[in-house]
Amino acid sequence: MRLPAVEVRRLYFRYDKEYVLEDVTATIWDQEYIAIIGPNGGGKSTFIRLLLGLVQPTKGEILLYNKPPLQARHLVGYLPQNVNFNLEIPLLAREVILQGRLGPKKFRFDATDYKLLAQVAKELEIDTLLDKKIANLSGGERQRVLLARALITKPKLLILDEPTAAVDINAQKRIYAILKTLKMTKIVISHDINILLEGVDRVFYLNRRLFIHENIPLKLKNNGGHFCEMELFEELKRRCDG
Ligand SMILES: Nc1ncnc2c1ncn2[C@@H]1O[C@H](COP(=O)(O)OP(=O)(O)OP(=O)(O)O)[C@@H](O)[C@H]1O
Ligand SMILES: [Mg+2]
Secondary structure, eight states: OOOEEEEEEEEEEESSSSEEEEEEEEEEETTOEEEEEOOTTSSHHHHHHHHTTSSOOSEEEEEETTBOGGGGGGGEEEEOSSOOOOTTSOOBHHHHHHHTTOBTTBOSOOHHHHHHHHHHHHHTTOGGGTTSBGGGSOHHHHHHHHHHHHHTTOOSEEEEESTTTTOOHHHHHHHHHHHHHOOSEEEEEOSOGGGGGSSOSEEEEEESEEEEEESHHHHHHHHOSOOOHHHHHHHHHHHHHO
């Protein structure tokens, strides 16, 4: 039987006057791979902040594995949008990854943490980066290190907010290839249309309201052509209206 990983019911949210999210209802199933797309300001990062319990719904309900977001935090691995490192702080990649293991009741590392670090470094092929300063890594390398930080907790649900922004096409491909192999529930926000052709189960188009598209990747593939993002949005809008 399919278990729900994320249940969102009649969700409304506003920071101030205007609603950023309106009447959003969705179920994401355990082990599903969801891409969230939509225009700038459409509410994608806000939706993720709600799932993480960083902000509270104005109205509506959110459950992660049957728990309110704050009680499910330990089940979630998260890579935020635009992580800025203070270049003055000489953190090594290994220290950044290990930070993922820290929590409200955990302040120091033990043997398990170091074992998990070695595992995830091997999985993401970043062994050779571990002793480099995070500030000195290339954009693509840094994103893999941040992905490792999200994965070191062995999350049931992985949430990535634009993991390939400002990363070249080869590094993008590499990150999406890694994502494909990860066995867990995955939610990835992206402006890269590549992701839609790479094994996602469903596409969520978010622009204040949510439109769910089943099987978009295959249909686009059959179209044969290259889709730029604006063309894709137009196509999705047409399907919603029609
Ligand atoms: N802390 C905040 N306070 C007030 N308004 C905010 C705040 N954060 C975001 N907003 C507004 O909420 C709307 C949705 O923003 P959000 O960051 O969720 O969009 P997004 O879909 O992630 O966009 P992008 O593709 O540019 O990352 C925008 O109009 C934004 O200006
Ligand atoms: Mg965003």
